[in-house]
Amino acid sequence: MQTIEADFVIVGAGSAGCVLANRLSASGAHRVVLIEAGRDQPPDREEPAILDSYPRIAYFDPKNVWAELKVYLAPRNPPAGIPPAALKRYEQARLMGGGSSLNDMQANRGLPCDYDDWASSGAAGWGWDDVLPYFRKLERDMDFAGPLHGTDGPIPIRRIMPDAWPEFSRAAAQAMRHAGFAGLQDQNADFRDGYFPVAISNAYDRRVSASTAYLDNTARRRPNLHILTNTVALNLLTEGRKVVGVAAREQTGPLQVRARETLLCAGALHSPAFLLRSGIGPGAELQALGIPTVADRPGVGKNLQEHPALSVSAFVLSSARLGERLRRHTHLGLRYSSSLAPETGSGDLYMVALSKTGWHPVGKQLGSLVTWVNKPYSRGQLSLRSPAPEAEPEVEFSMLTDERDAVRLREAVRMAARLFEQPPLQAVTSDPFPTSYSERVRDLGIISRKNAVMTTILATCLDGPSWLRRMLLKHVVTEGPSLQRMLANEDLLEGFLRTAVHGLWHPAGSCKMGDPADAQAVVTASGRVIGVEGVRVADASIMPWIPRANTNIPTLMVAEKLSDAILAEQPQAASAASAASLSGGQGQEGGAPSPPATKDTSRLVVTS
Numbered sequence: 001m002q003t004i005e006a007d008f009v010i011v012g013a014g015s016a017g018c019v020l021a022n023r024l025s026a027s028g029a030h031r032v033v034l035i036e037a038g039r040d041q042p043p044d045r046e047e048p049a050i051l052d053s054y055p056r057i058a059y060f061d062p063k064n065v066w067a068e069l070k071v072y073l074a075p076r077n078p079p080a081g082i083p084p085a086a087l088k089r090y091e092q093a094r095l096m097g098g099g100s101s102l103n104d105m106q107a108n109r110g111l112p113c114d115y116d117d118w119a120s121s122g123a124a125g126w127g128w129d130d131v132l133p134y135f136r137k138l139e140r141d142m143d144f145a146g147p148l149h150g151t152d153g154p155i156p157i158r159r160i161m162p163d164a165w166p167e168f169s170r171a172a173a174q175a176m177r178h179a180g181f182a183g184l185q186d187q188n189a190d191f192r193d194g195y196f197p198v199a200i201s202n203a204y205d206r207r208v209s210a211s212t213a214y215l216d217n218t219a220r221r222r223p224n225l226h227i228l229t230n231t232v233a234l235n236l237l238t239e240g241r242k243v244v245g246v247a248a249r250e251q252t253g254p255l256q257v258r259a260r261e262t263l264l265c266a267g268a269l270h271s272p273a274f275l276l277r278s279g280i281g282p283g284a285e286l287q288a289l290g291i292p293t294v295a296d297r298p299g300v301g302k303n304l305q306e307h308p309a310l311s312v313s314a315f316v317l318s319s320a321r322l323g324e325r326l327r328r329h330t331h332l333g334l335r336y337s338s339s340l341a342p343e344t345g346s347g348d349l350y351m352v353a354l355s356k357t358g359w360h361p362v363g364k365q366l367g368s369l370v371t372w373v374n375k376p377y378s379r380g381q382l383s384l385r386s387p388a389p390e391a392e393p394e395v396e397f398s399m400l401t402d403e404r405d406a407v408r409l410r411e412a413v414r415m416a417a418r419l420f421e422q423p424p425l426q427a428v429t430s431d432p433f434p435t436s437y438s439e440r441v442r443d444l445g446i447i448s449r450k451n452a453v454m455t456t457i458l459a460t461c462l463d464g465p466s467w468l469r470r471m472l473l474k475h476v477v478t479e480g481p482s483l484q485r486m487l488a489n490e491d492l493l494e495g496f497l498r499t500a501v502h503g504l505w506h507p508a509g510s511c512k513m514g515d516p517a518d519a520q521a522v523v524t525a526s527g528r529v530i531g532v533e534g535v536r537v538a539d540a541s542i543m544p545w546i547p548r549a550n551t552n553i554p555t556l557m558v559a560e561k562l563s564d565a566i567l568a569e570q571p572q573a574a575s576a577a578s579a580a581s582l583s584g585g586q587g588q589e590g591g592a593p594s595p596p597a598t599k600d601t602s603r604l605v606v607t608s
């Protein structure tokens, strides 16, 4: 079997893994191996669908995701009167760049209080003042400067401004103004309630993923960075309570990477599953599966969080549609407060307007207000079905189990419906109806001849007489009761909430960072797994609370901050690394010489 020896082995080249691979290899002092199960997206050869500013072609394409992964969004065994959740697809990226190569590119930091909550829940050193330097370090804001912004980080952040928006997005903004909300400029620096142009990680109308930004040609030419794609990490290699690397499977056969430290960046569903398979988790659960316990950590796979979401969509008059001028479909966001309870705080509800809901002709006719609970309290969990490395975990998000989430999502749906009643939106839309990311919507999201033919016929009819459109929207497009009936009947609204609630692909929290004295904490404030040596988790799993934000930028921040923490702990490189680390940029920090033009892995010890 081939064995590679390194200082660090990183499992997963997603949002977090790409950051760590860059930062840890930058000085040249450490040998870094990055393992990714999916295929590469090398610089200048990224696929057009991945670069596309319209992301939904990429994210419903089965070849880009863990295709066997299915989850329960709501509880499987709810109290009487609530229907049990069904297993549904839940897209998680399986390619270089991970979620950042597929996602909707919304670049949102959340609110300062999110990170102050992290610190007060036991993640010492993760308050707003501690994390702000890393939000600045990762970004190059192309629209705004000032003390809250970075100017030379790897990730470009910009907004499409209202004068470029289609009429639907402009009307939605006016509807928000009519409803009493303030217009804001910069969601990442002005934390009041209001609507704003959505910040996106995108430049010149192309996606900039963590792979594009952090694993450019300069980084890839480093002789001390070895990237293995199409390679699945199977489990940790342990010697007693010490982790000494990972076992993996390349296309050509088995492989071991032995390293001083193993860094798990497999995402909030696969990182905890990886720990569980390796004997780190709730002892009784491991025993039941016949997995020898290395460390009994009851919190592994618990504390799982997501933003529960629903939408109201409507037929958009042809003059107000996105058309072909812009690829990007999300321009406008709204953050607002429910004032439900003191602890829900400000900005606990969120909404974005989509001026197109699918690649196909029907998607181009429908606009949508997608709304979610930005500060949820429900907690889910995941466990192993089987110790086999290829078996996906059993995931139950348990959305809406906390009544505060259900109450606010109900209000959010009512708010979306009210916005469609405002004159500006009424002027450009008709026939609003409740919607969700159902399995049918996912099936239609896959590009195929059959879907193109079906939706072309339906779209032609929808553009026909209003009686025909109404009839088709009611009987063919809407999956459930009409909006009017639902809003007039609490039971119908409740039924819609419980059966149609969906997530936003923001899993977080399943390896909670906290005080080692907290039995539910899985990692320390420097990402070290409590109870074992030599392994850290460094991705969205460690967030103690999901922030009031889409989770990509917060995950990049986590990885930037942990890179610094890891480098500061390396004796020989500590001073050079910390001097260079907050200077921004992604090149050869510390004035290291330019890398050679061709890849040379001679400094990584490879034996067969």
Ligand SMILES: Cc1cc2nc3c(=O)[nH]c(=O)nc-3n(C[C@H](O)[C@H](O)[C@H](O)COP(=O)(O)OP(=O)(O)OC[C@H]3O[C@@H](n4cnc5c(N)ncnc54)[C@H](O)[C@@H]3O)c2cc1C
Pocket: 011, 012, 013, 014, 015, 016, 017, 035, 036, 037, 038, 059, 091, 092, 093, 094, 095, 096, 097, 098, 099, 100, 102, 103, 104, 105, 106, 107, 108, 231, 232, 233, 234, 265, 266, 267, 268, 270, 504, 505, 506, 507, 539, 540, 541, 549, 550, 551, 552, 553, 555
């Ligand atoms: C469809 C979609 C839309 C989204 N929209 C947005 C948005 O608009 N804005 C936003 O901020 N966030 C969004 N998100 C969420 C955001 O992208 C994630 O929070 C973020 O990417 C999480 O980063 P991560 O590093 O924790 O995990 P990931 O980026 O998921 O990376 C994990 C990586 O590990 C690899 N991996 C897993 N197991 C193994 C193994 N055993 N061996 C080898 N490799 C393995 C995976 O293939 C993957 O590449 C979206 C996500 C998705 C999927």
